[in-house]
Amino acid sequence: MIDTKDILETINMIREENLDIRTVTVGISLFDCVSDDKNRFLNNIYDKITRTAERLVPVCNELEKTYGIPIINKRVAVTPLSLVGGKLDSEGYVQAAKMLDKAADALGINFIGGFGALVHKGSTQCENALIDAIPEALASTKMVCSSVNVATTKAGINMDAIAKMGSIIKKTAYLTRDNNSIGCAKLVVFANVPEDNPFMAGAFHGVGEPDAIINVGVSGPGVVSSAIKRAGNCSLSELADVIKKQSFKITRVGQLVAREASNRLNIPFGIVDLSLAPTPAIGDSVADILESMGLETCGTHGTTAALAMLNDAVKKGGVMASSHVGGLSGAFIPVSEDAGMISAVEKGVLSIEKLEAMTAVCSVGLDMIAVPGDTSEAVICGIIADEISIGVANTKTTAVRIIPAYGKTVGDSIDFGGLLGTAPIMQLRKESPEVFINRGGRIPAPIHSLKN
Amino acid sequence: MKIKAVLSVTGKDNVGIIANVSALCAKYGANIIDISQTVLKDYFAMIMIVEIDKLTVAFTEFADLVSAYGKDNGLEIHAMHEDIFDSMHKI
Incomplete structure (x- = not known):
């Protein structure tokens, strides 16, 4: 028989904590x-x-x-x-x-x-x-x-x-x-783009994939954040366990939906992507998780450490819950799609440099970042090159989704509506990397010994 | 093993909630096997476990019907297949 406590927990996750299947x-x-x-x-x-x-x-x-x-x-x-x-x-x-x-x-x-x-x-x-x-x-x-x-x-x-x-x-x-x-x-x-990522804008069907496949992306920052708040004053070792358990439960729902969708559509099941994908809804925020871990505001000193722990625990909990895990699998840190990130940027606590550092330990990269419309091509290329090097050097996926919002400047914000949310225009450095970028060619692949 | 579903019913307490929801289950062939129910202040909450093998309509339709009944009567009623609870809470 199903336990009443478990039933209530699941219902609460869906109704109060915004648990959903983000995408099939x-x-x-x-x-x-x-x-x-x-x-x-x-x-x-x-x-x-x-x-x-x-x-x-x-x-x-x-x-x-x-x-x-x-x-x-x-x-x-x-x-x-x-x-x-x-x-x-x-x-x-x-x-x-x-x-x-x-x-x-x-x-x-x-x-x-x-x-x-x-x-x-x-x-x-x-x-x-x-x-x-x-x-x-x-x-x-x-x-x-x-x-x-x-x-x-x-x-x-x-x-x-x-x-x-x-x-x-x-x-x-x-x-x-x-x-x-x-x-x-x-x-x-x-x-290092993955070939089976179900999330946009980066989803495509890789060359090693079969004719058709089902990939499912789960969500659930609200579920993790509430569990951390309930855990109260515990050590980080205990907190990692709390996150792992929630991530397991979230991923199991993804696995169930993926398996059923695969049966009903008669298309093979590919992977479940364990990413914690936020939405602009209050409480459905990765920044909110980091703040419930004990940071006054997301973006302050300590944020990278908290995010590294969160990302690792999400993976550890999720891996056991699904027969095949893939895609991006980790915590997303888009700015416009996360109410907590937006607020941290507006307070002046979360800067593009801190976001860049955070991307070294999270699953994707500089995501949904709005910058002034008059930002030069060279500066945009510099931002991309920096972010891409983090991925290449660390053998991980990184990405840049940047919006040089035409006619807008620092202090303005742009509203896309829906899941894409609202983005405050972020401050950038103006000094030009143009000569570096215009050299062209390729930056050679990094060496993978002599690690320091 | 019979296939089961969970009906969650919440809303302001009133006379006949259990009777009416049970009648709805009987009408569409859902066999009630367990009920746990409580009233906190004026707030009614019930979890009902039903067998859905012999439903006379598709489960998705049954879910729509109970939810529509709830809406008309100031209650929130959701029917959910047991697999979601088993997946989440059993290894």
Whole structure:
């Protein structure tokens, strides 16, 4: 028999502590859509996506009702388009992005990812054409997300690609200026990108994946934060155990939904991503967890240590709860999507430098950071290069999703609404790294002995 | 093993809540096997465990029906499949 205390705990997590399944993402391979005829290619991708994920939304609605847990996003991730677009020119890639958007609209999903390129060592003509198409593609679609991998620990850092992304990000901000430069919220630059990440904007269907796969991302900062508050005045060893237990429970729900979605859609189960993904809702915040651990405000001294412990405990608890764990798996620290982070920035406690340090121990990177619209391309490239080097040197995924909000400056803030939240414009250094960035070439892969 | 679900019912206390929710279960073929119920001040809270093998409607529809009944009568009623509790609390 199910214990009443357990029943109440689960119900409380869902109703009061914002526990939800953040996303059920279907990964779809587009390799069999390749064609030398542009229109045939576009029709092939539309047909394959709408056929494979046809029942995604109805099945998620069924699961929501059966288990009484909200499934916030239903998404599709496809093979990076630059790998299947053949000889498409930039205009052709913009049309392909519109076709992805049309397929997403037909399915009734929230986002579709995979308008991207893997250029960590160098880029092909196809990849250059796709990258050139990003600003126009993001400005003329609603649900398409784009990601570009510019570095890996094995290949080093492609600084030419970073230089190009600086200009692509600025152009995207300009083309979507009437809507708070929202295009940049759908564009992310990666190092060591995972191939099975269900979260946007970075989701795509990796080349080593099967024809289709189900990946599930859980959430639950509110659950962890409440448990820490209930634990009261205990040592950090005890606190790590509290976090592990909550992470186990959250992940088990993700595993249940992933397994059922896989059965009902007849698509193999891929992974559960254990990330603690915050939302702008009060209490559903990673910053709030760090503050309940004992920091006066997130961003103060001690924040990196607290986050490192949190991230590690989340992984340890979650790993045992799922048969396959993957994606990004850790704690996300986006600024605009987390009410506690927004407040810490507004108080002047959380700076971009501290965020950068935090990304060395958390799961992703500088995420949803709004900066002044007049920030130079070189400075944006400098921010990307710094963040990417943290990932490359530490053999981990890092990423940058930065919004140089057109026409805005420090003191302003931009409101995207919904899960993307509100971002205060952050202060940056103005001194230029232009000469360094313009050198181009590649930063060699780091050595992995003589560790210090 | 019979398939079970949990009905949680909360709201302002009133005459006949248990009777009415039980009647609803009987109407759609849900067999009640356990009830734990309490009233704190004026606040009514009940956890009901039901077998859903012989439901005359799909479980998702049953969940909608009980929740709609709750809404009309000032109660919050949620039906949830037992698997979510088992997954979370049993290793």
